[in-house]
Amino acid sequence: MAEAAFPASSARPRRRLTLRRVFASRVVSIALYAIIIWLIFRTARTGAEAMGYNWQWYRVPQYFLRRTEGGYELGELVTGLGASLLLSSVAFLLALIVGLAVALLRLSDLVVGKAVARVFLEIVRNMPLLVLLYVFYYVGGPIFGFDRYTASVLCLGVFHGALVSEIFRAGINSVGRGQWEAAKSIGMTRGQSYRYIILPQSIRFMLPPLTGEAVNMIKSSAIVSVIAVAELTTAGRNIISDTYMSFEIWFTVALVYLVVTLCLSVFVSRLEQRHAVKT
Structure with a gap:
């Protein structure tokens, strides 16, 4: 019984490690997307202000x-x-x-x-x-x-x-x-x-x-x-x-x-x- 239970118990840390890696990769991906979107908006906002553009996000x-x-x-x-x-x-x-x-x-x-x-x-x-x-x-x-x-x-x-x-x-x-x-x-x-x-x-x-x-x-x-x-x-x-x-x-x-x-x-x-x- 102990030998039969050993593989199942050893598989749990592997599953947890896999889930942690997947979660970490998704968090990193979301963070990168957020940074890229923020940089794009920031650049566009600077350019729009230089052009005197009036933002109207409330109409979207x-x-x-x-x-x-x-x-x-x-x-x-x-x-x-x-x-x-x-x-x-x-x-x-x-x-x-x-x-x-x-x-x-x-x-x-x-x-x-x-x-x-x-x-x-x-x-x-x-x-x-x-x-x-x-x-x-x-x-x-x-x-x-x-x-x-x-x-x-x-x-x-x-x-x-x-x-x-x-x-x-x-x-x-x-x-x-x-x-x-x-x-x-x-x-x-x-x-x-x-x-x-x-x-x-x-x-x-x-x-x-x-x-x-x-x-x-x-x-x-x-x-x-x-x-x-x-x-x-x-x-x-x-x-x-x-x-x-x-x-x-x-x-x-x-x-x-x-x-x-x-x-x-x-x-x-x-x-x-x-x-x-x-x-």
Whole structure:
């Protein structure tokens, strides 16, 4: 009984040490973020005072939630944030589909498939996102009838799909060759091997970089404001054109993006830990 209890008792200090390290790292991260935000605000305040700018922070809350005669209604920044998240989610789903298809083509034995995937990657990865957006909207729009929203989703999905394909390819290649041979020995086809053996094992390798791409997708969605797609950055620009509160609105928009991406990073880190425990 004493020997059986020893491992459990020795595991407790390790858990406490791990929790302390995690807590300490989060405290340090929060402190660094606070210092950086304070420095930015301090620099902006000094510059604004030199310009004679009149701060109007008291007007910002109404763009999140305002009270009307019929009750409370969401402000422009909240509706813009919802539109950004919806746009990013749809585009990221498309990026996953495109990325998986391109990765499978590159890993296939088809010469034509490999050539098509390579040409696609070289074109998309070497083209700026803004130029690609113009191509989809101003060229693809008149030809195929894309509206602003469709062109934005396709542009973001294709651009990040090229990046996601490399993540899928690296994750699939990280699975040992013995797994392929084991799947083949029990009579599985190549598709069944991918579905039941390779892709489930490669998830733990792909999850961290896919998280980074999801965060980048949210940040990249701001670029669609140049073609007047309704989202958070566009809402901020509209508010500034009406109120001339450039500093307050842009700082608020930047803070909203920061909070969203940090929450996504924390959520996925928890998901990684849970997946690591199960595996």
